[in-house]
Amino acid sequence: MKELGFGLMRLPLLDEDDKASIDIERLCNMVDTFLTSGCRHFDTAYNYHGEMSEAAFKEAVAKRYPRDRFTVTDKMPMFQVEEEAELEQIFNEQLERCGVDYFDYYWLHSLNEKSIEKSHRFSAFEFIDKKKQNGKIRHTGFSFHDTAEVLDKTLALHPELDYVQLQINYLDWEDDEIQSRACYETAVKHGKRIMVMEPVKGGSLAVLPPKAEEIFRAYHPESSAASWAIRYAASLENVDHVLSGMSDEVQLLDNIKTMTDFKPLTDEEREVINQALMTIRDSRAIDCTRCYYCVPGCPVNIVIPDYFTAYNDYRLFGEMMRFSSFNKVKNLMSKYGKPSECIACGACEEICPQHLPIIDLLEQIAGEMEAEVS
Ligand code: SF4
Numbered sequence: 001m002k003e004l005g006f007g008l009m010r011l012p013l014l015d016e017d018d019k020a021s022i023d024i025e026r027l028c029n030m031v032d033t034f035l036t037s038g039c040r041h042f043d044t045a046y047n048y049h050g051e052m053s054e055a056a057f058k059e060a061v062a063k064r065y066p067r068d069r070f071t072v073t074d075k076m077p078m079f080q081v082e083e084e085a086e087l088e089q090i091f092n093e094q095l096e097r098c099g100v101d102y103f104d105y106y107w108l109h110s111l112n113e114k115s116i117e118k119s120h121r122f123s124a125f126e127f128i129d130k131k132k133q134n135g136k137i138r139h140t141g142f143s144f145h146d147t148a149e150v151l152d153k154t155l156a157l158h159p160e161l162d163y164v165q166l167q168i169n170y171l172d173w174e175d176d177e178i179q180s181r182a183c184y185e186t187a188v189k190h191g192k193r194i195m196v197m198e199p200v201k202g203g204s205l206a207v208l209p210p211k212a213e214e215i216f217r218a219y220h221p222e223s224s225a226a227s228w229a230i231r232y233a234a235s236l237e238n239v240d241h242v243l244s245g246m247s248d249e250v251q252l253l254d255n256i257k258t259m260t261d262f263k264p265l266t267d268e269e270r271e272v273i274n275q276a277l278m279t280i281r282d283s284r285a286i287d288c289t290r291c292y293y294c295v296p297g298c299p300v301n302i303v304i305p306d307y308f309t310a311y312n313d314y315r316l317f318g319e320m321m322r323f324s325s326f327n328k329v330k331n332l333m334s335k336y337g338k339p340s341e342c343i344a345c346g347a348c349e350e351i352c353p354q355h356l357p358i359i360d361l362l363e364q365i366a367g368e369m370e371a372e373v374s
């Protein structure tokens with residue numbers, strides 16, 4: 001049984017410049033469609049949408065549906081916890097924010113070598129295990145952004161965990177930094193169930209360079225690019241949930257269609273993906289998934305993912321997107337820090353799950369785009 005999970009991290013907004021301004025009415029309609037179609041899983045976190053994602057879940061789901069109609073994952077933000085006592089405080093706050101009295105799935109959020117060390121220092125693994133014994137959590141695990149070697153060591157130390165949440169998509173499968181395949185194989189070796197995050201890589205595998213689109217359309221004219229990416233992740237053994245951060249009704253219906261009528265990829269379809277992949281690799285600029293983890297900590301208020309999106313659009317679609325991409329950069333510069341104002345403090349690079357060289361990339365954007373619109 002493969003389930004589609006509704007990721008509550010890229011929700012429709014009332015004001016595109018304010019991540020906390022979630023359009024609750026629209027979200028309620030999307031939730032109704034999602035649950036009526038037979039799907040049931042939601043994924044939220046403490047920090048999503050300027051800390052408003054959990055409250056939105058409460059309004060759109062927990063207050064409107066009986067507890068047995070849905071399952072939910074929440075996560076402990078280990079990247080911002082500063083002392084052990086905060087674990088209990090944040091966990092209780094999350095139950096309250098979400099309007100539930102237990103979590104079906106609960107992870108230590110976005111672990112890497114540094115936050116794993118902190119999790120050990122603060123006994124965070126023991127904390128979630130105790131919550132499981134007390135019935136406040138049904139399944140424990142962590143979401144992960146580091147090497148397969150670090151994952152292997154961590155899972156060896158924690159056989160009590162049920163799940164690992166991994167970034168898996170066809171673009172990152174053999175990537176040296178993300179190590180999707182190696183991490184997947186490590187989780188399988190340890191007998192863990194796997195939830196997949198970023199199957200569409202923050203939406204970037206939904207809108208492809210024209211040549212890659214053509215390759216997919218020629219094989220399945222009626223299938224979206226996103227459906228290929230979702231099927232790629234869901235076809236893997238041990239994967240029982242594939243999460244997708246859905247921002248509108250079109251994406252929602254497309255994902256529901258892909259997963260309710262789920263068919264694993266055939267060998268021939270895998271070959272089609274490989275062909276499209278070569279074209280995508282040739283034209284991609286910055287592999288940002290728009291998670292926004294880097295934004296709150298920037299001392300000069302640079303909206304890093306928004307600049308990266310404008311740059312990617314320009315690089316991917318060329319002259320066709322030139323005017324709107326440069327205009328977007330100009331607008332961003334009038335409201336937030338400019339790419340050239342980066343003071344290279346490194347806070348963003350430390351937290352970026354994609355390990356992007358953000359400082360160098362901003363310098364590149366400052367040279368290629370900012371200079372032209374200043
Ligand atoms: S390195 Fe630059 S972009 Fe990153 S947090 Fe520091 S000032 Fe902001």
Ligand code: SF4
Pocket residue numbers: 287288289290291292293294295304305351352353354355356358
């Ligand atoms: S730069 Fe990294 S941390 Fe920032 S939004 Fe992109 S992927 Fe997330």
